Amino acid sequence: MLKNFQSFLSPLFCMLAAGVFAQEVSGPRLPPIFDNTYEAQPDSRIRQYLSPKRIVWMSDRSGTSVVDASSLLKPGVGQADLVHKNFAKLISMEGETPGILFDFGKEIQGGIQIVTDQPSDQRPIRIRIRLGESVSEAMSEIDTIRGATNDHAMRDFTVQVPWLGVMQVGNSGFRFARIDLVDPEHELQLKEVRAIFEYRDIPYLGSFKSSDDRLNQIWNTGAYTVHLNMQEYLWDGIKRDRLVWVGDMHPEVMTINTVFGKNEVVAKSLDHARDITPLPGWMNGISAYSMWWILIHRDLYKNQGDLDYLRKQQRYLVALLDQLMEKTKDNKEALDGTRFLDWPSSENPQGIHAGLQAMMIMTLEAGAELCQILDEPAQATRCKTMATQMKMYVPDANGSKQAAALMALAGLMPAEKANSEVIAVGDCERFSTFYGYYMLQAKAKARDYEGALNCIRNYWGGMLDMGATTFWEDFDLAWTKNAAPIDELVPDGKDDIHGDFGAYCYKKLRHSLCHGWASGPTSWLSEHVLGVSIVEPGCKAIRIQPNLGDLQWVEGTYPTPMGVVKIRHEKQANGTIKSSVDAPKGVKVLR
Template sequence: MKNYLAFLLLFLCVLAARAVAQELSSSGLSGSGLPPIFDNSYDAQRDSRVRQYLSPKRIVWMSDRSGASVVDASNLLRKGTGQADLVHRNFAKLISKDGETPGILFDFGKEIQGGIQIVTDQPANQKPIRIRIRLGESVSEAMSDIDTIQGATNDHAMRDFTIQVPWLGVMQVGNSGFRFARIDLVDADRELQLKEVRAIFEYRDIPYLGSFNSSDERLNTIWNTGAYTVHLNMQEYLWDGIKRDRLVWVGDMHPEVMTINTVFGKNEVVAKSLDQARDITPLPGWMNGISAYSMWWVLIHRDLYKNQGDLQYLRKQQKYLVALLDQLMEKTKDNKENLDGTRFLDWPSSENPKGIHAGLHAMMIMTLEAGAELCQILDEPAQATRCKTMATQMKMYVPDANGSKQAAALMALAGLMPAEKANTDVIAVGDCERFSTFYGYYMLQAKAKAKDYTGALNCIRSYWGGMLDMGATTFWEDFDLAWTKNAAPIDELVPDGKDDIHGDFGAYCYKKLRHSLCHGWASGPTSWLSEHVLGMSIVEAGCKTIRIEPNLGDLQWVEGTYPTPMGVVKIRHEKQADGTVKSKIDAPKGVKVLR
């Protein structure tokens, strides 16, 4: 009897819950889909990002510090609510008179992707008022005008614009990558009462499953900065940069995807971006017009499958992959790469045609070997054999790297030359000179293959750490340590006699202030440190079998985590007095650990 009554009570509760759910759904309060006033003709898409509002960390500059035209600016450093009110206190004033146009420059502490929220108060004149907003990845960019001298632009994202703001209201505007924002009152003889100025931070709210912590805080910061750089670029698609270009560049994606695998694990933005590149590039086209970028697409899929083991997704690439491999094999002559389209490795190597040829030849071998692996998995044995045979034949020709660190790194990774020779003769020459933020990752990989872990760690500290020394909170599109010799950091007004590290340098498509200071291809140290120092490598697809082989170099200890489809692997290594390393590894069920 008791069981019957309990069952009856449970049944009645289920019926009641269903009735409530149906009532909520019919009233448009269920929390899913569009409100019922919209019909099925609306093509609505959910945005997978969230937004947070950030108050400024500090005021870098004001046009007037006497209190005449900029009044109570410190009130804008208070934590905001985003709501106008009738209290009429704790606000700042910008007053334009006698031809003055007052302004304030804000620092939000870290680079973000998003816009600006302006909350106004209630001056006597109730008409809308014009203000100018300038967003910048550096102080100098936020203080600049769009011109042909310093290279400031509105390319790809508006970062310099004039808008109207309401009386006693809220205005939200902007969509760019920035850390600094300057606001100027444009209208003459007006008073702007600002209750709040907040940054609108748009990002994917995803956990950092991977981690890296060691006895060297500089390396820890570099690992985290690389992770954050890619996180910012994980918008609706996986971008190269959040200010410029905000596009899916497939070559840029390879180091980004390696970082995503290391930090976040599986994420929809990767497949979405890879598929977009495939779908808008029917063969015989090259992705982004660059033959190497179609090869990177193959290499990304190989590395993605190794990490995730998602055969169902890989099969969706089968038809395109097999045809692309055919096309690549047709672009050879006498067992040498003979690729058309734009011939490109990265920008710093772009004026070295012999180096580009050597790098593309090595990339072709790497791609065909990766293609053979994938075709074997996809039950395409004939194509796998063709790829292996072609790669073997191409290895009979060894081109000259012509002093290119980019080409030497790829040749070492492709097995075209001993890694030790590539490192000693080319990559290690001048230490971190002629590194690049993109191909620096492959230079580090070649150094690891040559067992030069000390040299690699020193370059990470010096080269990527050099950006941190210049005030960076994200890693840049390009960087040269020589730029830092007489330069002011990006978070200061540039004093007389000092170089503007953002406005005075750069080349090719990133001249001066057009230079992106948040570029995902620069995140290489993040995955490299987890792979080679923490020692995490994948033996069997989907992380079913992993190998842990740490290389601590001069570190006393290192610990961290790595996400797998079965859960997070936890690792800690400690160097003992006799130089040996004691390790503790905690792997989830389903993950076999080799040491």
Template sequence: AYTVHLNMQEYLWDGIKRDRLVWLGDMHPEVMTINSVFGYNEVVPKSLDLIREATPLPDWMNGISAYSIWWLLIQRDWYYYQGDKTYLKEQQPYLSGLLRQLLSKVDASGHEKLDGWRFLDWPSSENPEAINAGLQALVLQAMKAGGELCTVLGDETLATECLETAKRMIKVAPQVTKTLLKSKIAPDAPGSKQAAALLALAGLMKPEEADKKYLSVNGAQGFSTFYGYYMLRAMATAGNYQGAIDVIRQYWGAMIDLGATTFWEDFNMAWLPDAAAIDELVPEGKKDIHGDYGDYCYKGFRHSLCHGWASGPTAWLSEYVLGVQVVEPGCRVVRITPYLGDLDWVEGTFPTPEGIITIRHEKGTDGKIKSDIKAPTGVRVILENSK
């Protein structure tokens, strides 16, 4: 939360040390953190509008086809958490045009054919099979979100077209999964945890299969700062809440153990042996993590140590441990289903347009969870006990 807060300036920057730019894919974990911690903040619509105005169709935002999809998915999530239909209505001309553009990139058999820079995140960028699988999943998510938003906006024709295309895309699930299985084997994880997470979240792979074959293999090895959020969500979808909590401790916890006060642009578990903390002078014989490490475009001191795309655990903890899931736009109805794993208790607050929900869950000696919830008028809470 602190990492994202530092990047909430005139716009939602990523990151405060270096880029100071609006990167749309990076924004999704950041917006989910804002939704879960801060509630409405003007930097979100300002940033979404800025990049929309800078990207006339048929261009892709930031030159990356997936990033235009993330703009669409952010619009869906922002509407559900904030309930601002007036703002959503303002997006309709561009949103509809983008959906029609995406529809034109799905062939008759249901396969995506996106052009532009085909990219998920940097650690998966050298794995074309994983990128193909991941983009199939992202376009499918876009079709589902487009169907929802067009229904809200009263465009039933476009909503139907999106949902029919989604049905066509789901039919290619076995082939997409097979493609992932053929992906090159990285030294620290089989296939691609990025692609497996997206496939599970889109319904193209059984979450339990994705978790067993990819996400839980070798613990936090193969996790990434940006897509780690989706890996955690996919693990939760598979029911592996404890495994996700353990990965947060291992992966994000390792950064804290190395002296981090904000989360980083890039991190690899392979860096840990003999690594010096970043808040001390590097002793002889120790690795200089800040000076010598990082990959792709952010090596050495160019490596950002305050990057909001790494904030996924913040939103994830609110969604699955505190247990808050938004059911109706504007948080008019929320479902609270806590999964404490090996934790004895959890407490926190959750912002809604109607006010703050205050929540505490405590595990009894019998393993059952007792919840104390105070919600503002106008928010209906459905409390469900975790299994």
């Protein structure tokens, strides 16, 4: 929007200032009435306005206190006018405050725009706005029973709207919005209610399409979930916590590499975590999250090949690796700080120990790779030696699918054994949205592609069946047995999939329904079904090895620093795969 504003004003400035402002300036700038003491911080996002798709609920359907609500479903323009037509009315009477619940069709990050008309009483009118990721959240009260809060983002608040004007308010993640007239014996004339959608206007360079529409929808939903969290920084969730949690970032960055390619939000967020965490601190207070920071840099370098950026991490990286190697005893991890893998595994200390042992090995091996690239051969040798020694101790996963997945990926346990004895037990039972990605990776290492695809369809697809348009902070298929979907009022006798479940920091309605760490199937499908793996940093060489499972065909694209690779695989009558790959110059394709 700022760029459009500048394109309109630029010729005017040139004429008024006799060419002073005619030179080309890159990026947004302040209008010249500001002097150079002002430091502009441009926003990398854009804003669009969305009219509601439907009205879910009204307090009155008789036409007495809610009048002509359907007019609010028409596309708006965001401008009050003097025509005095095409508006809805909310009329408060004694003991009755009317309200309407809107559905904008998809979860978004942003706020609400209210355009009012001109009732006879020209005083500002108070309204209550409730934003919700589900119908039940938008219909909730903030109390200690249902779990609805204003933590991290205001989603339940009362404001005044003007007579014959426009009000814009709100900054949260939501799909549903309820508006109630608060003032008694007033008439509110609503001309428009629109959602303000704030996001990065970036192309989806990567793609995935197959003979299974459910998998296609899951890939797209994972991509969109992360896209929404790519705000000024890379957040874990757009309702809560809206923070840079480094562990959450790993599956998010893998999705960004797969869908968007290089994006400045990744480096900005990684550097932020580094800069606010001087050693010997652990990022977010969690030792595993500092390890994820190293693993992210390894995977980011593999995809982007940006050596200049990697060198900026050198001093911190080497010191962090020293700190990690100090946290061992007799080849066992002895990490302090918060000992954490993910929430569902948090009550299994033996499983956490096994997972951290595996993470230490994975991190030291990644550190050795990065140190070799950064001309730190002594540190690379130390890391490699320590990782080898730590593999001599094999802890018990204690039934933890999270720990078993990491142990398989670290080479502490044969992947086939980890899969058959732990991960595949009960199919998708005890999966988690965060570590589900690593469970899928372990299944791929065990070559259980059919089992992985079924878990993607059933577990992540189970959220779609409950009305999700983004993937959630946590999910259990058992929740769905008697539950109403998030886009309906919960009938008597049904469970509230949002308000009745959850645990730890995400109890009931506090539960985030747009969490970037849940996007794992997006990058997994591109890596293992479309078959793209990186052989040389910066995608200078990639390997294409598809695993179609029960699919008849798959096609898609993968972004590289040199351009987009186009791929299609078709299963032939004899079971062989016919493949076509179109790669840009500078990308070597291996089979």
